[in-house]
Amino acid sequence: xxxxxxxxxxxxxxxxxxxxxxxxxxxxxxxxxxxxxxxxxxxxxxxxxxxxxxxxxxxxxxxxxxxxxxxxxxxxxxxxxxxxxxxxxxxxxxxxxxxxxxxxxxxxxxxxxxxxxxxxxxxxxxxxxxxxxxxxxxxxxxxxxxxxxxxxxxxxxxx
Amino acid sequence: xxxxxxxxxxxxxxxxxxxxxxxxxxxxxxxxxxxxxxxxxxxxxxxxxxxxxxxxxxxxxxxxxxxxxxxxxxxxxxxxxx
Numbered sequence: 014x015x016x017x018x019x020x021x022x023x024x025x026x027x028x029x030x031x032x033x034x035x036x037x038x039x040x041x042x043x044x045x046x047x048x049x050x051x052x053x054x055x056x057x058x059x060x061x062x063x064x065x066x067x068x069x070x071x072x073x074x075x076x077x078x079x080x081x082x083x084x085x086x087x088x089x090x091x092x093x094x095x096x097x098x099x100x101x102x103x104x105x106x107x108x109x110x111x112x113x114x115x116x117x118x119x120x121x122x123x124x125x126x127x128x129x130x131x132x133x134x135x136x137x138x139x140x141x142x143x144x145x146x147x148x149x150x151x152x153x154x155x156x157x158x159x160x161x162x163x164x165x166x167x168x169x170x171x172x
Numbered sequence: 173x174x175x176x177x178x179x180x181x182x183x184x185x186x187x188x189x190x191x192x193x194x195x196x197x198x199x200x201x202x203x204x205x206x207x208x209x210x211x212x213x214x215x216x217x218x219x220x221x222x223x224x225x226x227x228x229x230x231x232x233x234x235x236x237x238x239x240x241x242x243x244x245x246x247x248x249x250x251x252x253x254x
Contacts, residue, residue: 046223046226047224065240065243067233075234077234122243124231124232129243129246132225135222148222150216150218150219152218162246163246
């Protein structure tokens with residue numbers, strides 16, 4: 014009953030009209046770097062586009078990121094959350110969240126010239142228990158994790 | 173580089189209404205409080221390259237569906253791979 018009242022429709026110029034259930038809303042207390050004023054997003058999956066996940070802003074119709082689950086890009090990825098990120102996600106002290114059951118780790122894709130790149134070290138982490146999100150920020154100059162999508166469909170580290 | 177020694181609760185005034193206070197110190201970290209005018213952006217320096225990456229990421233869809241479709245083709249999700 015009340016869920017219907019809090020559903021909203023996004024008029025995305027890229028994905029069309031999307032009805033977003035309030036239970037799907039993700040809350041980023043600090044936004045994403047470069048988009049600090051945008052706190053609400055929704056993960057959108059299009060079956061024919063799997064495993065892509067679109068992260069659609071619920072505050073700006075034309076703001077949408079394309080992402081992939083981190084293991085698609087880097088099967089050896091290990092999650093290391095800093096103290097501040099853990100606090101943002103409201104993770105209990107000493108809790109080592111499991112990817113998939115406790116947290117979702119998505120990596121934003123971007124075009125760098127003609128190639129598609131992604132940086133698993135800057136993964137977007139979503140606490141599946143409270144739908145709070147934060148983006149990891151690697152140390153300056155740490156580009157070791159950046160991966161590039163090859164013409165054979167495989168992801169490879171740039172460095 | 174100007175190096176100053178400060179204790180907890182002590183401040184540095186930079187000018188332009190910007191002040192930095194040492195709020196806490198642990199073994200390996202210093203907690204700083206920054207007071208600045210609203211139009212002054214205060215961020216951790218390492219956030220800057222991630223913000224630039226994110227702005228690029230936002231353009232992948234904004235440039236139209238071609239970039240996404242090309243990504244999907246490369247990944248072999250849709251026909252026309254390679």
